[in-house]
Each structure stands twice: as C-alpha cells, then as structure tokens.
Amino acid sequence: MHGxxxxxxxxxxxxxxxxxxxxSGRPAFRxxxxxxxxxxxxxxxxxxxxKPSHGYELIKTLSEKSSGFYGPSSGMVYPALAYLEDIGHxxxxxxxxxxxxxxxxxxxAWLSTQRHVADDILAQLASVGAKMAQVRRVFAGEEDADxxxxxxxxxxxxxxxxxxxxxxxxxxxxxxxxxxxAEILQRATDDLRQLxxxxx
Numbered sequence: 042m043h044g045x046x047x048x049x050x051x052x053x054x055x056x057x058x059x060x061x062x063x064x065s066g067r068p069a070f071r072x073x074x075x076x077x078x079x080x081x082x083x084x085x086x087x088x089x090x091x092k093p094s095h096g097y098e099l100i101k102t103l104s105e106k107s108s109g110f111y112g113p114s115s116g117m118v119y120p121a122l123a124y125l126e127d128i129g130h131x132x133x134x135x136x137x138x139x140x141x142x143x144x145x146x147x148x149x150a151w152l153s154t155q156r157h158v159a160d161d162i163l164a165q166l167a168s169v170g171a172k173m174a175q176v177r178r179v180f181a182g183e184e185d186a187d188x189x190x191x192x193x194x195x196x197x198x199x200x201x202x203x204x205x206x207x208x209x210x211x212x213x214x215x216x217x218x219x220x221x222x223a224e225i226l227q228r229a230t231d232d233l234r235q236l237x238x239x240x241x
Contacts, residue, residue, distance in 0.1 A: 043046065045096055052205065056168075063127060074112070076111075076162070078121065080158075081117060081118070081121050082121045082124060082125055083126065083152075083155055083158060083159050084103070084150070084159055084162050085099055085118065085121055085122060085164060086125060086131070086144060086148055086152050086159070087152060087156070087159035087160075088102055089131060089142055089143065089144040089148070090144045090148070090149060090152055091221060093141055093142060093143040093144075094141070094142060095136075095139050095141055096115065096118050096119050096140065096142070097108055098120075099118060099142075100112060100113060100114075100115065101120055103146055103166070104162060105165040106166055106167055106170070107169065107170030108167075108170035108171055109123075110166070110169055111166055111169075111170065122140075122142055125142070125148065126142070127228070129143055129145055129147045129148070129150030130144065130145055130147055131143060131145060131148055134143055136186070151199035163185060164236070171210065172199065172202060172203070173204070174219075208222070
C-alpha cells in the first residue's frame, strides 16, 4: 500500500503561531499557514472518511475547524485530492461538473494506521485557530486586553494569552504545585526586570 506523498515543495511542515500542543507535547505548527503535502493529504483523507465531499466543501470545513485561521487554497487542495485518487485512497463520482470525493477501503486502511496523527493535526488547528480568534477579538476591543498597550506585537499578545491559558489549565494545584508555579513566575518577573535594565 502506498503511503502519503513525501515530496517537498507544496507547503511547509506543520505551521503555527508559536503554540505547543498541550496534549502531545509536540511543537505545534511552525511558521506560516501551510501544511506539508503529506499532512494535508492525511487531513483531507480523515475528513473524507467522515463525509464524502467536494473540494470546496473540504476547504470550508478546514476553515471552520480552525476558526478561519487555516483555509488552504484550491491550488493546494485539488492536487492533494488528485494524488489520493492516484494512489487509490479516494475515488471520484461526478455530480454534474463537480467532483465528489469518497474514501476507499484502501484509504480507510491507511488512515487507521495514521489516525492519531490526523487527529493531532486537527486538534492543533482547532487550538491555534481558537487562540488566534481570541487575539482578533482582543484587538477589536471585544475582550479585555489586560491593559495591553495599543500597537503590541501579535507575537507578544499570543505569548501573554498562552501564559494566561497555561495558568488556567493548571487549575487548583497542591501546595507543592503552587510553590513551583510561583517560582516559575518569579523567575520570569526577574528576567523581565533585568531586561528592562539592559534596554535602558
């Protein structure tokens, strides 16, 4: 059985706005808003396993799952679908002038060995998209910006939100956990104060 395309040139490795996946511990998407070719093919296959779809429907689904953060172009999606068809992981039925893609038993078998990877990518898309949507709401004045000055770079805003979410996710800790959190925050505070001295 063929695996997904491993050639380069049609997108970068995972992408991101600098967040790590909280459950897997793997770095989230790297830079830009493109998936590697093999990752996009795998995600498309996973979506087709859920529901046979047209290409534009898959683009819309990915955009919705990522809160508008990731919407691959037709120039990325249709070659990926054509490749899945070529290797027998998907078939096409014509509905007028439109192509409707359906996963094949071979495609389902391959997907079963890679489902955890597909689920991880989709989870990261949802996580990054949700955080970016929150950043957009903050910049639009729809949420409390925590007294962030106007013009704050997006990367700094994302870092602040990341810290806020990390603290929220920890929830109520044991005395030992609270002590370690306090030490981490104190080190960060000391480093920031030192940075201010270095820059003045």
